[in-house]
Amino acid sequence: MAEWSLDLTEYAKKKQVEIKEVRKAYAFALYSSIVKKTPVDTGRARGNWNVSVGSPDTSTTETTQQKYNSKESIPTPNGDESIFISNNLDYIEKLEYGGYPNPPKGGSGKTVNGFSKQAPNGMVGVTLANNENIFNAAVRSVRGE
Numbered sequence: 001m002a003e004w005s006l007d008l009t010e011y012a013k014k015k016q017v018e019i020k021e022v023r024k025a026y027a028f029a030l031y032s033s034i035v036k037k038t039p040v041d042t043g044r045a046r047g048n049w050n051v052s053v054g055s056p057d058t059s060t061t062e063t064t065q066q067k068y069n070s071k072e073s074i075p076t077p078n079g080d081e082s083i084f085i086s087n088n089l090d091y092i093e094k095l096e097y098g099g100y101p102n103p104p105k106g107g108s109g110k111t112v113n114g115f116s117k118q119a120p121n122g123m124v125g126v127t128l129a130n131n132e133n134i135f136n137a138a139v140r141s142v143r144g145e
Contacts, residue, residue, distance in 0.1 A: 018142060020077065025138035027051060027083045028071035033127040033134065034085060035066050039095055039118035041110065048087045053077045056086040096122040 031051050038046045043064030050057035050067065051074045068074045077083055094100055098115040110117055119126075127134070 021071075021142045022139055023077060023083060024071045024074060025141050026135055027085065028068065028074050029134045029138050030127060030131075031068060031074065031085050033130070034123045037119055037123035037126055039110075039116040045087065045089055045092060045095060048089050048092070050084075050086050050088075051075060052084045052086065054081050054084075056084040058086070058088050060088050095119060096124055 028051075031049060035046050035049050038049070040046060044062065047063040047065050047067070048060055050059065053075045054077075075083075095116055096119075098113070098120075100111040100114045100116070102111070102114045112120070115121075
């Protein structure tokens with residue numbers, strides 16, 4: 001009969017904790033990147049990025065402050081629940097995909113060709129283009145590398 005050098009139940013529990021921590025680290029890294037790339041006028045667009053588990057958070061707020069400052073501060077998924085990063089401001093799609101009046105109304109100088117000068121390529125798409133590096137960094141952070 002074969003003998004195991006470690007308790008498989010304990011090993012499985014450890015792996016589940018690691019997976020949960022990687023998911024939180026990954027979600028926080030994505031969230032942080034998106035928030036940092038979000039143009040700042042009043043700050044409200046940055047303050048309305050939400051992280052939720054199970055279903056998207058459809059709320060909006062007047063806050064201009066980033067909600068989460070560490071992976072520990074974001075919601076924790078149980079099992080394989082989906083983690084959502086959402087923003088429900090009525091103008092967030094224009095920040096991501098463009099569509100502001102061209103030329104801009106009132107000559108604010110904050111847009112060009114329908115896009116925000118601060119984020120002409122959006123925030124989410126640019127972050128997701130770097131998805132593999134962000135995920136690998138999250139894994140390394142949980143491993144302590």
